Amino acid sequence: MSNVLRVGLAGLGTVGGGVASMLAANADVVAARAGRRIEVVAVAARDRARDRGLPLGEAAWFADAAAMAADAGIDVVVEAIGGSEGIARRVVEVALAAGKPVVTANKALLAVHGAALARAAEARGTPLAFEAAVAGGIPVIKVLREGLAGNRITSVAGILNGTCNHILTTMRNERRGFADVLEEAQDLGYAEADPSFDVDGIDAAHKLAILAAIAFGRPVAFEDVHVEGIRGISMLDIGFAEELGYRIKLLGIARREGRGISTRVHPCMLPAAAPLARVDGVFNAVVAVGDHVGRVMLEGRGAGAGPTASAVVADLIDIARGRAAPVWGAGSGDLSDAPSVPIREHVGPSYLRLLVVDQPGVIADVAAILRDEGVSLGSMLQRGRKPGEAVPVVLVTHDAPEAAIDAALARIDALGSVLEKPVRIRIEEGEA
């Protein structure tokens, strides 16, 4: 390595462009913190001709990002292409195989192929850094892996997808439906044309899988994350949440249970005073609970060129200074083999919302089914009286096993007087 840290930048979209801009704009700060200059000396992007208005100076251009990763003139590769497969994956594999440090913002790649990539990085003793992959500018990877490293972590929970949080916040503040707000978010560029990665919870699940791996020191296990998105959240439920003293948030929650680690992403009802309930708009936040430190909360911008570049550049500075940590916080020989606990073993309170025909006996039928399945009720709410017509009914249960709720809902759904598939939202009263 020369005294300058020579960066090869693969991808010049929002993330790559942001990194190039930040390294140029803050070159003095970065050099002081890194103890040496950090310069983009090569870029790889599909279209060379396009003028992106980026301060790329004399940087060499590569049509093939993998060739750039292998080039002897590059000390470290920043992968800012995205996606779990294809060229993004190959760039990272090539760089690690060549013993070159990699910095990436690619949560999908880490979540899906992180276990193999971590082994490759460890085999070559080279850093694989990905602060930008989770919660954008919030240095949550560093905090969990280094700042709280001595703690036995009991839970990590967070608002990990800014698009969903923006949609839910706007629905609540402006009393508008999901489809309407989503369309506007797409027009404004807050949501993708194909929004499924965000609104179906997949993006949050990628990030939660990474957080859980680091918090609990075990290889990433994305396929074990239970995932539900926010498409089913209606204004009706947002209104009832309000009335019951809750806010609806899409959370990722990883928790140490009796016999392993549970990981789940789904809409939650949070008490209005809970720290995460007050995180609105495009902000992300993470709450970690450690056995010695107690509750620590981090909040900041989870996406966008500036926050993402902030995380990537911090990783580059760590590499320039020679600071590194094992991918999951511990070497492969020291990783935990704690099993994943499936969602069917979850126990907790739920909000159930039915649309029923307002006629005598309906509530009695529903209550009998819940009793039969061993689900005890905390409260019941019915809005308005319209004999013979459809009215919403809300039930809040005490702690109940997932299987009991599922069985009860299937039976309730089958009642003739229940007009729609019942809505169920888990209530989180814990440290979130």
Place this chain on the structure above:
Amino acid sequence: MSNVLRVGLAGLGTVGGGVASMLAANADVVAARAGRRIEVVAVAARDRARDRGLPLGEAAWFADAAAMAADAGIDVVVEAIGGSEGIARRVVEVALAAGKPVVTANKALLAVHGAALARAAEARGTPLAFEAAVAGGIPVIKVLREGLAGNRITSVAGILNGTCNHILTTMRNERRGFADVLEEAQDLGYAEADPSFDVDGIDAAHKLAILAAIAFGRPVAFEDVHVEGIRGISMLDIGFAEELGYRIKLLGIARREGRGISTRVHPCMLPAAAPLARVDGVFNAVVAVGDHVGRVMLEGRGAGAGPTASAVVADLIDIARGRAAPVWGAGSGDLSDAPSVPIREHVGPSYLRLLVVDQPGVIADVAAILRDEGVSLGSMLQRGRKPGEAVPVVLVTHDAPEAAIDAALARIDALGSVLEKPVRIRIEEGEA
């Protein structure tokens, strides 16, 4: 260094005891994260005989902590004695001179002698780590120095003293006066017998000086911090704050100004919806604003054995892994020489509260003085009417220079109808 990282622990009070307990209780987690075992092999404390119930195993005992620091059997020294002078200072100096890494929770030492200690650490190329010195378990040093390292920081503000925050929170929640709540806090062990370090803002100023040095990459300058404590806060002011939509918090604020860095600790009126306004009780919180990352907030427990040990052990794990950063984030050659901007150059809105005789003309006199000094008024509030008797009057100013407020208050204080020294609390509408 042997494979085990051999720790010499100076001081066995709350901090030292907490560190010994955590290293024993979480030995497996710590070894996995550190890549090697971390063991307390020697302790130094005044009274050998006292049974502290600590898991100290075979640890050697030293009457002289400095002798322990120099001992060849010690790889790293944890200084948990406290105080800016005497044996605490000597232990750190001896260890650094011997080229041994030091971990300390001692904010007074860092604030007062940090510049010299940083030079000593740099001269020997040995880490001087002090995560526990600021905001207890919240890894704010690591976040500012590494996690946000590429940013030009524009401001750092925080609730840095849990004792003051507990007192202010309790005064507000229980409608009780300062002296009463302080006495109770002393009985409960939340406040020292001599509470001046906490309630006069000195402890917060130590921490702010350290945060500012790291955020802005310049040597610590404690003597330049403007300091006011909370002894003058009355229930009257807490009530008026409420009415005006504010909360009173003791904040430390460091900000990049036009020509340098301002650092100040004083009670503030914060809008009730501001992130720091909602941090209650013994919790600490820090908000940092960077040019690329935007606003990042960290919240957690700022004191106590567990949180403090969490920070010390994280520093030990960094040292075991060979991770280090220059004390102020950059080497001495790269530090900023930005001057300190004194409080007299501060410009901002203020809350002024007077106790006046309720008689015609008083408000006119006060308003005339403010006008003459160039202070413009945002609002005025008078509670109750008691002709001829004492009534409180509250004035909220627009942005005004410190000197204008001082001059106006001196003249107002001299009015015959003003019965007490006027109270002035700065209002912060910014990123805090």
